[in-house]
Amino acid sequence: MKYPNHPIFTSNSFFIFMLIGCICTLIGYESVAQNEQKILVSAKSFIEQVKKNHPVAKQANLMVNMADQDVLSAKGGFDPAIQIDGSSKTFDTKNYYYYTNPELSIPLPVGNIRTGLESNGGDFLNSEVTAGKSSYFGIELPLARGLITDKRRAALQQAKLLRSQTQQERLLVLNNLLFDAYQSYWQWAGNYEMYRVYAKFVENANNRLRLVKIAYQNGDRSAMDTLEAFTQVQNYRIAQNEAEVKLNNAAFDVANYLWQDNDSAWQLTEKHIPESLGTFRFVKRDTDEALIYLSEQQNPIFKAYAFKIQALEVDRKLQSQNLLPYFTVKANLLYKDYSLFKSLDPVYIQNNYKWGFDFRMPLFLREERGKYQKAQLKLKDATLELSNKKQQTNNKIRSYFNESKLLEQQLVTIQVLQNNYASLLRNEELKLTQGESSLFMVNSREIKVIEAMNKKIELSVKYFKSKYAADWSAGILD
Numbered sequence: 001m002k003y004p005n006h007p008i009f010t011s012n013s014f015f016i017f018m019l020i021g022c023i024c025t026l027i028g029y030e031s032v033a034q035n036e037q038k039i040l041v042s043a044k045s046f047i048e049q050v051k052k053n054h055p056v057a058k059q060a061n062l063m064v065n066m067a068d069q070d071v072l073s074a075k076g077g078f079d080p081a082i083q084i085d086g087s088s089k090t091f092d093t094k095n096y097y098y099y100t101n102p103e104l105s106i107p108l109p110v111g112n113i114r115t116g117l118e119s120n121g122g123d124f125l126n127s128e129v130t131a132g133k134s135s136y137f138g139i140e141l142p143l144a145r146g147l148i149t150d151k152r153r154a155a156l157q158q159a160k161l162l163r164s165q166t167q168q169e170r171l172l173v174l175n176n177l178l179f180d181a182y183q184s185y186w187q188w189a190g191n192y193e194m195y196r197v198y199a200k201f202v203e204n205a206n207n208r209l210r211l212v213k214i215a216y217q218n219g220d221r222s223a224m225d226t227l228e229a230f231t232q233v234q235n236y237r238i239a240q241n242e243a244e245v246k247l248n249n250a251a252f253d254v255a256n257y258l259w260q261d262n263d264s265a266w267q268l269t270e271k272h273i274p275e276s277l278g279t280f281r282f283v284k285r286d287t288d289e290a291l292i293y294l295s296e297q298q299n300p301i302f303k304a305y306a307f308k309i310q311a312l313e314v315d316r317k318l319q320s321q322n323l324l325p326y327f328t329v330k331a332n333l334l335y336k337d338y339s340l341f342k343s344l345d346p347v348y349i350q351n352n353y354k355w356g357f358d359f360r361m362p363l364f365l366r367e368e369r370g371k372y373q374k375a376q377l378k379l380k381d382a383t384l385e386l387s388n389k390k391q392q393t394n395n396k397i398r399s400y401f402n403e404s405k406l407l408e409q410q411l412v413t414i415q416v417l418q419n420n421y422a423s424l425l426r427n428e429e430l431k432l433t434q435g436e437s438s439l440f441m442v443n444s445r446e447i448k449v450i451e452a453m454n455k456k457i458e459l460s461v462k463y464f465k466s467k468y469a470a471d472w473s474a475g476i477l478d
Contacts, residue, residue, distance in 0.1 A: 038273045043185055046258075050181045053259040057177060060170040067159075067166035074159035075154030077240035078107045097122030109153065111141040135340050136354070138332030145324040147175070154318040158311045165307035171300035171478055179472035181257045183465055188250040189274035190461035195247045196358070197453050201446070204234040212439070213460075221439075228439050232446075239450075268381050278459040288401035291474050292394050299475030301391065305386040312379045319372040325361035393473055400470035407463040414459055418452035425449055 051057055083105070088098035103116030114135040120129050142150070149157075209229040215221040251268045258266040296302065332354040335342055362368065425445040431437035471477050 003370050009036045037271065039269075039271045041268070041272050041274055044311040045273050046185055047178060047181060048255075049259070050257045051174065053261060053263070054177060054181075054257055055259065055263070057174060060173040060177075063166050063173075064163070064170050067163035071156070071163050072157045074152075074156040077155060080104060088121070091303065094124075095122050096124045096292060097126070110147060111139060112137050114140065114332075115340065130334075133337045134368055135335045135338045136332045137335075137340055138330060138354070140330050142326075143327045144327040145321050146326075146328075147321075149314070149321055151318065153261070154314050161307045161311040161314070165311070166302040167302035169308065171303050172304065172475065174478045175300065175472060175475050177257075179468060182468045182477070184250070185274060186277075186461050186464040186468075188247075188254045188463045189249040189277055190433050191243065191250040191461075192274055193277055193457045195240065195243040197450060198236060198243050201450060202233065202236045202240050202243060205229070205236050209233050225439050228443065232443050277457065277464070280357045288398045288470075291361055291397050291401060291470060294476060295393060295397060295474035296390070301389060301393070301475055302386070305382065305389065305477065309379065309382050309386065312382055316372070316375040316379055319368070319375045321373060322368040323365060328357070328358045328359065331355040388414075393475075397470055400466050400473055404466040404470060406462060407459055407466055409458065410459050411463060414452060414456045416473045418449065418456060421445065421448045421452050 014399070052270040081104075083103050085101040085103070086099060089096035098119075098121055101116060103114060106113040106115075116135065118130060118134045118136070120131055120134075125131055209226070209232075210261050212221055212226050216223060216226050251272075252275075253257040255266065255268050260266050333344075333349065334352045334354060425442070427447075428442050428445045432439070432442055468477070
C-alpha cells in the first residue's frame with residue numbers, strides 16, 4: 001500500500017507522533033478502557049462479606065453457641081429434682097409393707113434442702129420407719145470438703161470461663177481469617193495493577209509498530225527498526241500473558257473467601273476489579289510500643305489464656321478441697337400427717353427431729369495429693385505459656401512494624417526512581433526526533449520505566465501485607 005507524501009508521514013512528524021503516544025502511556029497507563037463495564041470490589045465490602053458468610057466465620061460463631069450450651073448444662077447441677085420411692089409387698093394374703101415416699105431436693109450454693117412426704121404401713125413394717133402419714137423438711141450442709149467449693153460449683157464456674165475463652169477464640173479465628181483474606185485481596189490488587197501496566201504498554205508498542213511500518217514504507221526507517229518494534233511487542237505480550245496468569249490465580253484465591261448467604265460459593269468474573277493500591281491507607285501509629293500496648297489490652301489470644309488460667313485456678317481450688325475430710329451434717333424436722341411447718345416452737349422441735357452426720361477421710365490422701373499437685377503444675381504451665389506467647393507476639397509486632405517503616409522509605413525511593421526513568425525516557429524520545437538516538441535506546445528506557453512501575457507495585461503489596469501483619473499479630477484486625 002502506497003502512502004501519499006503528506007506531512008504527517010514525514011520523519012519529524014512521525015517521531016512527534018511517537019512521542020505523544022509514549023507520553024500518554026506514562027501519564028495514562030492506569031486508565032481502563034471506557035467501553036468495558038467494571039464492578040469494583042472494595043476491600044471493605046470484601047471483608048464484610050468474609051465476616052458475614054465465610055464458613056470459618058460461621059463455625060467460630062457455632063463455637064460460642066456450643067459453649068453457651070455447656071453453661072446451660074452446668075447449671076443443671078443446681079436444678080431442683082423430685083423423686084418417688086414406692087414399694088409394696090403382699091404375700092400369702094398378708095400385707096407385709098407398703099411405702100410411698102415422694103421427695104423434693106433443692107440444691108443450694110452450699111449444701112441441699114430436702115423435703116418430702118411419707119405414707120408407710122403394713123404388718124411387717126420396719127420399726128425405724130414411721131407408720132402412717134408424715135412429712136419432713138431438712139438440710140444437708142458440708143462443713144469441710146465442699147464448703148468453699150464443690151464439683152457442681154466448679155463445673156459452672158469453669159463453663160462460664162470456657163464460654164468467655166471461646167468468645168476470645170472466636171475473635172482469634174476471625175483475626176486469622178481476615179489476615180489471610182487481606183493478604184489474598186491485596187495480592188490480587190497488585191497482580192491486577194501489573195496486568196494493567198503491561199496491557200497499556202502492549203497497546204503502546206502496537207501503535208509504535210504501526211507507525212514504524214508506515215515510516216518504513218515511506219523510506220524514513222530501516223527494516224531493522226520494524227523488527228526492533230515488533231520484538232518489543234512480543235516481549236510485552238509475553239509479560240502480559242504471565243501477568244494475566246498471576247491475576248487469574250490471585251482471583252481464584254480471593255474467590256475462596258467469597259460466599260453467599262445460602263452457603264454457596266461466589267466466583268469472581270473478569271468484570272470484577274479490586275481497589276487501586278493508591279486508594280487505601282492505614283491509620284498511622286507513632287511507635288511500635290503503642291501497638292504493643294494496644295495488643296496487651298485487646299489481643300484475644302491473651303484474653304483466652306487469661307480465662308484458661310482462671311479455669312485452672314478453679315480446678316486447683318477444687319482439688320485443694322479434696323484434701324479435707326468429707327464431713328456432712330444432716331438435720332430434719334418431722335411432722336405428723338402432711339402439715340409442714342405446722343409448729344416451730346422450741347418444745348416441738350426438741351421432740352420431732354432427725355439428725356446425723358457422715359465422715360470419711362483416706363489415711364494417706366495419695367490420690368488427692370497427686371491431683372492437687374497436678375492442678376498446680378497445669379496452672380504454672382499455662383502461666384509460663386502466656387508469658388512466652390506475649391514475648392513472641394511483641395517481637396512479631398516490632399518486626400512487622402519495622403518492616404512497614406522500611407517499605408515506606410523504599411516506596412518513596414522507587415517513586416523518585418520511576419520519575420527519573422520517565423524523564424530519561426522523555427529525553428531519549430526527544431533525542432530520537434532529532435536524529436541523535438535510536439529506537440533501541442527508547443525501548444531500553446521504556447523497559448526501565450516498566451521495571452520501576454512493577455517494583456513499585458511489588459513494594460506496595462508488601463507494604464499493605466506488612467501493615468496488616470502488624471495488626472494481625474496484635475490481634476486487632478476485627
